[in-house]
Amino acid sequence: MNSEKLIKRDEKYILHTYARSPLALVRGEGMTAYDAEGKAYLDFTSGIGVNSLGFCHPAWTAAVAAQAGALQHISNLYVTAPDAKLAKKLCKRTGMDKVFFGNSGAEANEGAIKAARKYSVDRYGEGRSKVATLVNSFHGRTLATLAATGQEVFHKDFGPFPENFVYLPAGDFDALTAADDGTLCAVVMELVQGEGGVVAQDADYVHAVADYCKARDILLVVDEVQTGVGRTGTFLACQHYGLKPDIVTLAKGLGGGLPIGAVLMTEAVAAGMGPGSHGSTFGGNPVCCAGALAVLETMDDAFMDNVNARAAQLRRGLAALPHVTAVSGLGLMVGIQLDDTRKAAEVRAACEKAGLLVLTAKTRLRLLPPLILSEADVNAALAILKDVLEKD
Numbered sequence: 001m002n003s004e005k006l007i008k009r010d011e012k013y014i015l016h017t018y019a020r021s022p023l024a025l026v027r028g029e030g031m032t033a034y035d036a037e038g039k040a041y042l043d044f045t046s047g048i049g050v051n052s053l054g055f056c057h058p059a060w061t062a063a064v065a066a067q068a069g070a071l072q073h074i075s076n077l078y079v080t081a082p083d084a085k086l087a088k089k090l091c092k093r094t095g096m097d098k099v100f101f102g103n104s105g106a107e108a109n110e111g112a113i114k115a116a117r118k119y120s121v122d123r124y125g126e127g128r129s130k131v132a133t134l135v136n137s138f139h140g141r142t143l144a145t146l147a148a149t150g151q152e153v154f155h156k157d158f159g160p161f162p163e164n165f166v167y168l169p170a171g172d173f174d175a176l177t178a179a180d181d182g183t184l185c186a187v188v189m190e191l192v193q194g195e196g197g198v199v200a201q202d203a204d205y206v207h208a209v210a211d212y213c214k215a216r217d218i219l220l221v222v223d224e225v226q227t228g229v230g231r232t233g234t235f236l237a238c239q240h241y242g243l244k245p246d247i248v249t250l251a252k253g254l255g256g257g258l259p260i261g262a263v264l265m266t267e268a269v270a271a272g273m274g275p276g277s278h279g280s281t282f283g284g285n286p287v288c289c290a291g292a293l294a295v296l297e298t299m300d301d302a303f304m305d306n307v308n309a310r311a312a313q314l315r316r317g318l319a320a321l322p323h324v325t326a327v328s329g330l331g332l333m334v335g336i337q338l339d340d341t342r343k344a345a346e347v348r349a350a351c352e353k354a355g356l357l358v359l360t361a362k363t364r365l366r367l368l369p370p371l372i373l374s375e376a377d378v379n380a381a382l383a384i385l386k387d388v389l390e391k392d
C-alpha cells in the first residue's frame with residue numbers, strides 16, 4: 001500500500017485524538033525510519049522517548065522474538081522469569097526495593113498514587129489522601145492522572161475527577177507549606193517537565209520539597225516516565241539531583257518500544273500493598289519484560305558515556321544555530337526555544353519534509369533521539385535544522 005492509501009484508511013477508521021503528520025512509516029533500522037515509498041527519515045523523536053535503542057536493535061529484537069517463542073503470557077497468577085529478573089535489575093540500578101509492573105506511564109502513576117494513599121491511610125488514618133503536583137506537569141490521560149496533571153487545558157469537559165489533588169507553582173516552596181493542611185500524603189513531580197515544555201526543576205527547590213516531605217512522612221513520588229532509563233544521561237534523573245524518593249515511576253523508554261510501565265518503591269511503601277491491593281492483566285508481560293531486559297543490558301557504562309557525549313555535542317551545536325535563543329532540559333531530553341520569527345510547529349513540519357523527525361512541546365522544539373545516536377547522526381540533524389532555520 002502506498003502512503004496515500006495508508007493515510008486515507010487511517011483517517012477513516014482511527015479516532016482522531018491525535019493531530020497526525022501526513023507521513024506513513026512502515027519500517028525502521030537504528031536511527032532511520034522509512035515511509036511507504038522508501039524515503040528515509042533521521043529519527044530524533046524515538047517514538048516520544050520510547051525507542052531507547054532505536055529501531056529494531058539486534059539484541060532487543062532477538063530477546064523479544066525468543067521470549068515470544070517461549071512463553072508470551074500466563075498471567076500474574078504464576079511465577080515467570082523475565083519480570084522478576086527485570087525487577088531485580090531495576091532495584092539494583094536505582095536503590096529501590098520493590099517493583100509493580102503495568103503497561104503505560106499513566107498506569108504507573110495511578111499505581112504510585114494508590115500506593116502513596118495506602119501508605120498514608122495505613123499510618124495516619126482515613127482522609128490523609130491529598131496529592132500535590134506541580135503546575136504545568138503532565139502525568140497521563142486516565143482520570144486520576146489527568147487530575148494529577150497541573151494543566152487546565154487537559155481537564156476541560158472531562159470532569160468530575162478524583163478528588164484531593166492540588167497544584168503547586170514550581171519553585172514556590174511556600175505554596176507547598178500552604179497546601180499542607182495535615183492531609184497531604186504525597187508530592188508528585190517530574191524533575192524535567194517534558195510535555196510542559198522541557199523545563200528542568202531548580203535543584204534547591206527540589207531539595208527543599210524533599211526535606212519538607214521527609215520530616216513529615218509525606219511521600220515523594222518522582223514521575224520518571226519520560227526522564228528515566230538513561231534519557232537524561234544517568235539511569236534516573238533523580239541521580240542528577242542526588243534524590244532518593246519513596247516512589248519512582250518509569251515507562252516510555254523502559255521497554256525499548258513495547259508497552260511497559262513500572263512503579264518502583266521502598267520497602268516501607270511496598271508493605272501496604274498486599275495481595276488484592278492492585279493488579280493488571282498484562283502487567284509484567286514476559287515479552288515486554290524481555291524487551292526491557294535487553295534495554296537495560298545494553299545500557300552499560302560505555303553506552304551512557306555516549307549518551308552524555310552526544311548530549312553535550314547536540315546542545316553545543318543547537319546553541320550556535322540561528323534563531324535559537326535557549327536550549328533547555330537535561331541530557332538527551334532537549335527543548336529548543338526559538339525567537340519570535342520562527343514557530344516551532346512550522347520548523348517541525350519543515351524538518352520532516354527535509355528528512356528529520358523532531359517534536360514540539362508547548363512553544364519549543366523538542367528532541368528525544370534514540371540513545372544510540374552517533375556523532376555523525378548529531379551532525380546530520382544539526383545540518384538539517386540549520387538549513388530549515390535559515391530559510392525565511
Ligand SMILES: *Cc1c(COP(=O)(O)O)cnc(C)c1O
Nearest residue numbers: 104105106138139140194225226
Ligand atoms: C508520557 C508521560 C506520561 C504518560 O505516559 P503514557 O504511557 O502515555 O500513559 C506520564 N508522565 C510523564 C512525565 C510522561 O512524559
